[in-house]
Structures are given as C-alpha cells and as structure tokens.
Amino acid sequence: MNGYNITTLNEFIIRRQANIPYAKGELSNLLHHIGIAAKVVHKKVNKAGLVDVLGEAGEINVQGESQQKLDVFADMQFTAALRNSGECCGIASEENQEIITFDDELSLDGKYIVCMDPLDGSSNIDVNVSIGTIFSIYRRISPRGDKAQVVDFLQEGNKQIAAGYIIYGSSTMMVYTTGLGVNGFTLDTGIGEFCLSHPNIKTPEAGKIYSLNEGNYNKFPEGVKKYIKYCQEKDKKTNRPYSARYIGSLVADFHRNLLKGGVFIYPQTASAPNGKLRLLYECNPMAFIAEQAGGKATNGDIKILDIKPETLHQRVPLYTGSKSMVEKAEKFLVESKK
Numbered sequence: 001m002n003g004y005n006i007t008t009l010n011e012f013i014i015r016r017q018a019n020i021p022y023a024k025g026e027l028s029n030l031l032h033h034i035g036i037a038a039k040v041v042h043k044k045v046n047k048a049g050l051v052d053v054l055g056e057a058g059e060i061n062v063q064g065e066s067q068q069k070l071d072v073f074a075d076m077q078f079t080a081a082l083r084n085s086g087e088c089c090g091i092a093s094e095e096n097q098e099i100i101t102f103d104d105e106l107s108l109d110g111k112y113i114v115c116m117d118p119l120d121g122s123s124n125i126d127v128n129v130s131i132g133t134i135f136s137i138y139r140r141i142s143p144r145g146d147k148a149q150v151v152d153f154l155q156e157g158n159k160q161i162a163a164g165y166i167i168y169g170s171s172t173m174m175v176y177t178t179g180l181g182v183n184g185f186t187l188d189t190g191i192g193e194f195c196l197s198h199p200n201i202k203t204p205e206a207g208k209i210y211s212l213n214e215g216n217y218n219k220f221p222e223g224v225k226k227y228i229k230y231c232q233e234k235d236k237k238t239n240r241p242y243s244a245r246y247i248g249s250l251v252a253d254f255h256r257n258l259l260k261g262g263v264f265i266y267p268q269t270a271s272a273p274n275g276k277l278r279l280l281y282e283c284n285p286m287a288f289i290a291e292q293a294g295g296k297a298t299n300g301d302i303k304i305l306d307i308k309p310e311t312l313h314q315r316v317p318l319y320t321g322s323k324s325m326v327e328k329a330e331k332f333l334v335e336s337k338k
C-alpha cells in the first residue's frame with residue numbers, strides 16, 4: 001500500500017500562493033473559508049432525508065421562487081464563512097435582492113467581494129439529485145476601509161480573481177480556478193478534507209453530450225432548434241447522434257460536460273429574452289472555469305466574460321462546454337438570423 005500521498009485543498013492553495021510574488025495569503029484564506037462552509041453544507045445535504053431540512057422555508061426569493069430550507073441554510077453558512085474570513089467586504093447572493101456588506105473593521109479592510117449562488121439546482125433538493133454551490137471572487141473597486149458598493153459587483157467576468165463550484169453529488173467535490181487552470185478536489189469524508197483528485201482539468205475539444213431543457217423546444221430560437229436536430233442526426237465522423245443529458249442542476253450538468261465533453265445550453269426564448277441563468281453568480285464563474293479548462297462560454301453572440309453587468313440579478317443566455325460544440329451551436333444561431 002502507498003503511504004501518505006494526498007494533497008489537501010489547503011496545502012494546494014498554499015503551494016499555489018507561494019508561486020505568486022507578493023501574495024499575502026488573503027485569497028488563500030478566503031478560499032479556505034469557502035471550503036469550510038462547503039463541508040458544513042455537505043453534511044446537511046447528506047442528512048437531508050433524515051432531518052427536517054427538506055421542503056420550503058416559506059419565503060419567496062428575489063427571483064420569485066419559493067426558498068427551500070437548504071437554500072436558506074447554505075446561504076447562512078457561506079455568508080458566515082465569508083464574514084469570518086475577514087477578507088471579504090461584501091457579497092451578492094441569489095437569495096438576497098441587495099448586496100450584503102460586512103461592516104466590522106477587518107472586513108471593511110477586505111480586498112475582495114464574492115458573488116454566490118449558495119444552493120443551485122434547488123428543485124432537485126427534495127429528490128436526492130445533485131445540487132451545488134457556485135462562487136465568484138473579484139477584487140473590490142471601492143477603496144479599502146469603505147463599505148462595499150454595488151459597483152464592486154458589476155464588474156465584467158474577465159475581472160474575476162477566482163471562481164468555483166461545489167457539487168454535492170455521489171461524492172462532494174470542489175472545482176475552482178484562479179486563472180492558472182482548473183483543479184478538482186473530492187471530499188474524503190473519513191478525514192474531512194478536500195483532496196486533489198482532478199488536477200489540471202482539461203475539457204475535451206468535442207464531446208457526445210448535449211444538455212438543454214428540451215421541454216421548452218417550441219419556445220427556442222430557430223438556430224437552437226436546428227442545432228438540436230443536428231445533434232440528433234447520424235454522422236459517424238462527428239460521433240452523432242449525441243446523447244441528451246439534462247439534470248436541471250447547472251452545477252451537475254456543467255460538471256459532467258466539463259469532464260466528459262459536451263455542450264450545455266440555456267437559451268433565450270420569446271418570453272424570456274435573456275434566458276433563465278444569472279450572469280453574476282451562475283454564468284460568469286462557469287464561463288471562467290470553462291475557458292480555463294479549454295472550453296468556451298458565450299451568450300450565443302459574445303463571450304460571457306465580456307458582458308458588462310448592469311444589475312445584480314441580471315440573466316443571460318448561456319452556451320458553454322466543449323469549444324467545437326459551442327462554436328457549432330453559435331453557427332446555427334448566426335445562420336438562422338440571416
């Protein structure tokens with residue numbers, strides 16, 4: 001048997017920090033605290049059937065969706081962890097209409113702000129299907145020492161310092177990037193540590209999976225309808241027909257396609273011209289990870305990371321995954337507009 005040969009998330013973060021001149025450990029500390037909250041939420045998710053955390057908490061969140069108890073729990077845990085880190089002066093969360101500022105002396109001096117979806121895929125909580133947490137970290141624009149302001153959060157995705165997600169699935173994993181590639185850590189529940197299991201993730205240039213909610217087919221733009229037909233046609237050279245896979249949890253759908261290759265689409269429709277997914281805490285972090293893994297993320301027109309946010313809870317269409325598949329889908333969109 002091999003001896004001790006694991007790299008924990010914290011070791012990895014610290015080693016990475018040593019490669020960055022003048023790094024003071026602030027980002028490392030922030031990521032460390034996100035890891036702690038992830039473990040707490042993992043524990044709760046795994047007990048979901050046993051204790052009273054299922055079901056709706058009775059409040060409606062800012063998107064008009066009813067909040068489930070685990071959403072509320074996850075929001076509280078991540079908010080507390082970020083506050084306790086002392087590195088973060090404010091957060092934007094799917095669960096809150098306005099930004100939350102941390103006004104203690106340490107946090108006011110914090111360099112970073114965090115956008116997060118504390119529990120994504122909430123419709124899957126009650127049915128034992130994978131859910132996740134998504135986070136995105138920026139350096140603040142407002143002066144340190146001041147309260148965080150909305151402008152700190154309305155930065156383009158290409159300004160992200162780090163982004164990642166935690167998937168609570170058949171095992172719990174944290175996948176993140178700081179712009180130096182993508183790395184995945186699996187939670188070893190025996191020792192309570194995230195351990196490096198997927199170093200330097202690269203997504204396949206092309207895959208065999210297409211993921212979108214085909215129930216909305218009639219409302220899709222012509223280009224997307226044609227692309228779906230293309231995915232279903234037989235062609236040996238391009239491995240078609242592709243398989244349709246759709247969980248309805250962005251984190252889980254994205255994660256599968258990242259590892260196996262594939263395309264994920266949440267398009268615009270006539271009734272929802274910006275799609276459903278949120279730019280700041282769903283699309284931007286996933287786009288950063290996709291690009292760092294060699295994939296692509298666009299709104300069908302321009303790179304997600306180049307979109308200038310206008311509001312905190314802004315929605316955008318999302319086309320992401322294997323580079324050649326996203327490009328093919330975009331081609332169909334362009335052709336159908338001619």
Ligand code: AHM
Nearest residue numbers: 119120121122123213248249250251
């Ligand atoms: P949520 O943040 O309320 O959980 O909603 C976002 C989720 C994503 O995880 C997923 O990709 C999408 O909504 C699924 O939407 P639909 O049910 O319309 O296919």
Ligand code: MG
Nearest residue numbers: 117119120121
């Ligand atoms: Mg969400």
